[in-house]
Amino acid sequence: xxxxxxxxxxxxxxxxxxxxxxxDQLVEKFNEVKDDPDFWREYTDIMSTYSCRPTPLxxxxxxxxxxxxxxxxxxREDLNHTGAHKANNVMGQGLLxxxxxxxxxxxxxxxxxxxxxTATMAAKFGFACTIYMGEVDVQRQRPNVFWMERLGAxxxxxxxxxxxxxxxxxxxxxxxxxxxxxxHYVLGTTCGPHPFPEMVAYFQSIIGKEARRQILxxxxxxxxxxxxxxxxxxxxxxxxxxxxxxxxxLVGVEAGGKGLSSGQHASRLSSEDASVGVAQGYKTxxxxxxxxxxxxxxxxxxGLDYVGVSPILAYLAATGRxxxxxxxxxxxxxxxxxxxxxxxxxxxxxxxxxxxxxxxxAPTLDPSEIVIINQSGRGDxxxxxxxxxxxxxxWQEFIKKKAEDYDA
Amino acid sequence: MLEIYINNRLxxxxxxxxxxxxxxxxxxxxxxxxxxxxVNAGVDLMELQIPFSEPIADGPVILHANQTxxxxxxxVQKCIDFAHNVSKTFDIPFLFxxxxxxxYKYGVERFAFAMSRSGIRGAIVPDLPPEEGMxxxxxxxxxxxxxxxxxxxTTSAERMKYLASFGRGFIYCVARKGxxxxxxxxxxxxxxxxxxxxxxxxxxxALGFGVKKRKDVEYLTxxxxxxxxxxQTIRLxxxxxxxxxxxxxxxxxx
Ligand SMILES: Cc1ncc(COP(=O)(O)O)c(C=O)c1O
Numbered sequence: 226x227x228x229x230x231x232x233x234x235x236x237x238x239x240x241x242x243x244x245x246x247x248x249d250q251l252v253e254k255f256n257e258v259k260d261d262p263d264f265w266r267e268y269t270d271i272m273s274t275y276s277c278r279p280t281p282l283x284x285x286x287x288x289x290x291x292x293x294x295x296x297x298x299x300x301r302e303d304l305n306h307t308g309a310h311k312a313n314n315v316m317g318q319g320l321l322x323x324x325x326x327x328x329x330x331x332x333x334x335x336x337x338x339x340x341x342x343t344a345t346m347a348a349k350f351g352f353a354c355t356i357y358m359g360e361v362d363v364q365r366q367r368p369n370v371f372w373m374e375r376l377g378a379x380x381x382x383x384x385x386x387x388x389x390x391x392x393x394x395x396x397x398x399x400x401x402x403x404x405x406x407x408x409h410y411v412l413g414t415t416c417g418p419h420p421f422p423e424m425v426a427y428f429q430s431i432i433g434k435e436a437r438r439q440i441l442x443x444x445x446x447x448x449x450x451x452x453x454x455x456x457x458x459x460x461x462x463x464x465x466x467x468x469x470x471x472x473x474x475l476v477g478v479e480a481g482g483k484g485l486s487s488g489q490h491a492s493r494l495s496s497e498d499a500s501v502g503v504a505q506g507y508k509t510x511x512x513x514x515x516x517x518x519x520x521x522x523x524x525x526x527x528g529l530d531y532v533g534v535s536p537i538l539a540y541l542a543a544t545g546r547x548x549x550x551x552x553x554x555x556x557x558x559x560x561x562x563x564x565x566x567x568x569x570x571x572x573x574x575x576x577x578x579x580x581x582x583x584x585x586x587a588p589t590l591d592p593s594e595i596v597i598i599n600q601s602g603r604g605d606x607x608x609x610x611x612x613x614x615x616x617x618x619x620w621q622e623f624i625k626k627k628a629e630d631y632d633a
Numbered sequence: 634m635l636e637i638y639i640n641n642r643l644x645x646x647x648x649x650x651x652x653x654x655x656x657x658x659x660x661x662x663x664x665x666x667x668x669x670x671x672v673n674a675g676v677d678l679m680e681l682q683i684p685f686s687e688p689i690a691d692g693p694v695i696l697h698a699n700q701t702x703x704x705x706x707x708x709v710q711k712c713i714d715f716a717h718n719v720s721k722t723f724d725i726p727f728l729f730x731x732x733x734x735x736x737y738k739y740g741v742e743r744f745a746f747a748m749s750r751s752g753i754r755g756a757i758v759p760d761l762p763p764e765e766g767m768x769x770x771x772x773x774x775x776x777x778x779x780x781x782x783x784x785x786x787t788t789s790a791e792r793m794k795y796l797a798s799f800g801r802g803f804i805y806c807v808a809r810k811g812x813x814x815x816x817x818x819x820x821x822x823x824x825x826x827x828x829x830x831x832x833x834x835x836x837x838x839a840l841g842f843g844v845k846k847r848k849d850v851e852y853l854t855x856x857x858x859x860x861x862x863x864x865q866t867i868r869l870x871x872x873x874x875x876x877x878x879x880x881x882x883x884x885x886x887x
Contacts, residue, residue: 229764239733239760241690243785243810245792385696386686398689403811405787503734504687506760516709517738518686 230419233543235536238418239506244398247405252420254325259427268317269431275349276306276316278431282439282597287567288584295449295590297583298597299570300436300464309573309602310432310460311342315411317428319346322409329353329408333397335362335390335456336528336575337369338602339413344378346411354378357396359389362527369606387521390456390531394505414457415535418506422458422537429463436597437467449590450474453599454578455494455549456528458535460601465547474548476586477538478578480524481551489523493534494542495549501539504532509539525554525610526574528602552581558614560584561604573602574610635754635779635802638726639837639858642677648854649677650886651839653730653863655698656681657707661715663875667866670879672723675886677859680757681719683712683731690732690759692814694864694871709739713747720752728781728802730757736769745772755779755802763799770799781805784833786826793833803837803859806830808844814864817843819852827856850885860885 230236240248258264272278281304285297302310315332322330330352334340340356347354356378363370363382373380386392394417401410415422415429440448451468453461455477465475482490485498491512493499499510502517512520512532524530541547552560560580564570572580576599583598590596604611612620642649652671656664671679684702688695720727729748736744736758748756755778761769763782773780779802784793786809797804806827808817817823830838840853841861850860862885869881 237765238762239765240762241759241785242762242783242796243690243787243807245762245785246787246789385693386700391687395687395689399692399812402690403815405810500738503737503760504732505689511734513734513738515738517734518703 230423232537232540234501235509235539236419236422237508239503239508240418241402243402244405247401248418250325254321255420255424258321258324264320268320268428271316271320272313272431276312277304279435279439280304282436282443285568288564291563291567292584292587294588294592295594295596296592297587298440298448298595300432300597300599302432302460302599302601303570303572303576303603307338307342307345308605309338309342310429310463311339311413311602313431313463314413314425314428314459315339315342315346318409318411318424319350322352323350325409327407327409329355329404330411331355331357331397331400331408332411332413333357333390333393334369334413335359335393335530336526336573337362337366337373337606338528338573340373340378340380341369341376343411343413344373344376347378348376355400356380357383357393357400359383359387359392361388362390362393365610366527366606367609389522389527391505391519391533398505414459415462415537416457416505416507416509416533422507422535425459426462426466426537429459430466432460432463432599433465433467436464440595440597444595446595447471447473448595448597450476450586450596451599452476452478452579452583452596454529454575454601455479455534455538456531456575457533458538460599462535462537464597464599469546475546476582477547477549478582479549479551480526480529480578481553481556482523482525484553485551490551491522491524491530491532492551493532494538495551507533507536509533509536525557525614526578528573528575529578550582552578556581558611561611570600571604572600573604574607576601635726636836639803643837643858646677648850648857648887649859650675650850650882651678651680651859651861652676652866652882653680653682653861655684655695655702655867656712656715657684657702657705658698658867659701659870660705661707661711663870664715665719666875667870667878668719668723670875671882672725674879674882676725676882678726678728680728680730681712681716683709683729683735685732685735688732690812692812692864694814694867698867709735713751716753717751726754727752728755728757729753733758733761741768742772745776745778748778749776753778755781757781757783757805759783763796783807784830786810790829790833793830797834797836800834800836803839804830804834805861806838806840806857808840808842811842813842814868815843819849824856847885847887850887854887
């Protein structure tokens with residue numbers, strides 16, 4: 226084993242022996258490309274011709290007026306190809322897979338965004354592709370399952386455990402320990418054994434590099450605060466990294482679910498309910514019981530509904546560099562609704578968590594100040610969940626009619 | 634010491650048999666019946682798995698057993714108390730098998746102390762390579778317990794030596810890639826792998842993953858020192874019930 230990947234006491238590589246050689250190869254290849262300026266050029270090239278990088282930084286004038294405080298800017302990761310920041314990581318790892326000469330990719334997915342991004346990359350690069358997705362998430366993010374299958378991926382429904390993101394990760398590892406010779410596991414967030422947290426954060430760092438340049442170009446000053454939602458932590462670290470040395474307050478927003486006191490949430494760093502443990506190959510804060518058994522989590526947003534959190538963020542929480550807050554399901558739907566009406570933007574339910582906290586704090590800041598919200602993805606995929614949240618009667622009629630048509 | 638027991642036993646038998654059960658699966662009463670049947674059938678040592686919610690190295694059969702045991706209320710303390718009883722009752726060495734979080738949350742040093750007090754002789758922790766396991770190794774040493782390390786077909790000769798330098802009791806050689814409970818091809822490739830393992834260490838070699846029938850144990854005789862039977866017993870319990878365990882194990886003893 227080459228390098229351990231610790232951030233303070235968090236991180237590491239708690240690997241079954243069978244995977245050690247595979248990780249050694251991955252660490253070696255990743256270090257090779259990290260030191261190769263041609264690789265980053267190849268990466269930014271493909272992100273600007275195949276996806277929409279640089280993504281814009283949008284001034285939200287209506288929301289700014291509505292909140293009445295700091296000026297609100299939105300980093301538009303929703304404008305990436307496939308509709309979320311996930312593409313940044315996936316295309317980077319895809320280029321790495323080509324260099325390693327592997328022919329098949331696998332991935333876990335919660336919201337389905339990472340699965341769609343991986344299936345898209347596999348289609349473009351000509352890899353075989355299998356996506357693992359919990360049964361609960363297959364139900365709530367069905368449109369993404371449809372697209373993954375159209376893209377040629379095999380989607381495996383995971384019926385073990387809590388049947389959500391963490392269980393999909395376990396199944397991906399079980400596939401990988403069998404097929405590592407041909408297969409790379411495209412882990413979708415800044416979690417798991419080293420080098421995944423570092424590698425995914427590296428590819429996502431393109432978000433913050435752009436955002437920092439953009440705000441300096443247009444406003445000639447840095448923002449006071451940056452807000453990002455936190456599932457595993459990849460979009461948050463993506464935008465935060467470029468500002469770590471600046472006096473910019475960084476705010477990660479976790480899934481508050483039905484409220485922190487309800488116990489039904491996925492707040493690992495903003496609640497008192499999580500403790501340090503080791504699972505899925507790394508050490509971080511997990512929502513677990515006293516025996517170390519992982520608990521069930523809850524969020525309206527499948528992509529945030531996860532028991533662990535990036536070891537890099539656990540470290541930045543411990544040092545106080547990043548502040549963590551939680552947004553409840555109800556607050557999220559409200560913020561989503563407001564953003565759609567005021568700005569004509571449709572954030573993913575995940576991203577809407579960041580909007581909640583920004584809307585709470587912007588009014589307390591001076592109008593000369595700036596805040597940036599990272600809109601990690603677009604919300605089209607959430608049409609069923611959002612329609613249910615709004616209890617839209619006409620939509621329900623439409624679905625019933627559609628079902629009748631199929632039966633006819 | 635575990636090595637001494639194993640080496641003495643190997644003077645009487647060409648190959649030893651180690652079995653594996655998940656504590657509390659299907660119930661703790663069933664666990665006791667299984668252990669009794671296994672010991673009576675001539676098993677030489679046993680792995681007692683403390684269930685964990687995320688057993689990533691295990692396949693569907695053992696995964697399901699872990700989950701069922703947890704739903705049935707198997708706590709870590711219950712497992713330790715149970716093991717204490719078992720080691721007093723039966724005269725073979727027992728080992729714990731579990732994932733690192735179980736030890737970590739219990740307190741690694743406290744866990745080692747509990748093992749020692751309960752008469753458990755060693756532990757297999759598949760997601761804890763020595764690089765991450767310095768606290769664990771220290772505690773195991775302090776209580777004179779055997780940390781069992783794992784070789785796999787993808788492990789280099791150099792790394793085998795490195796792993797063996799931390800191991801005591803025996804080395805657990807995983808027969809193939811993949812998770813527990815999948816078919817293994819008992820072929821010349823496996824033999825070559827075992828030769829590689831033998832070169833790397835003087836510790837006895839156990840071979841596990843996919844051992845299911847007498848022919849497999851016969852094949853391993855002379856190539857490994859211990860045959861490990863895991864998922865197959867659980868599969869048998871699922872399909873036919875606990876009563877069939879004794880005869881199944883008797884049929885494996887060569
Ligand atoms: C749009 C969107 N945002 C955020 C996330 C959460 O992941 P991370 O915290 O790694 O950014 C997801 C995950 O599925 C997502 O789809």
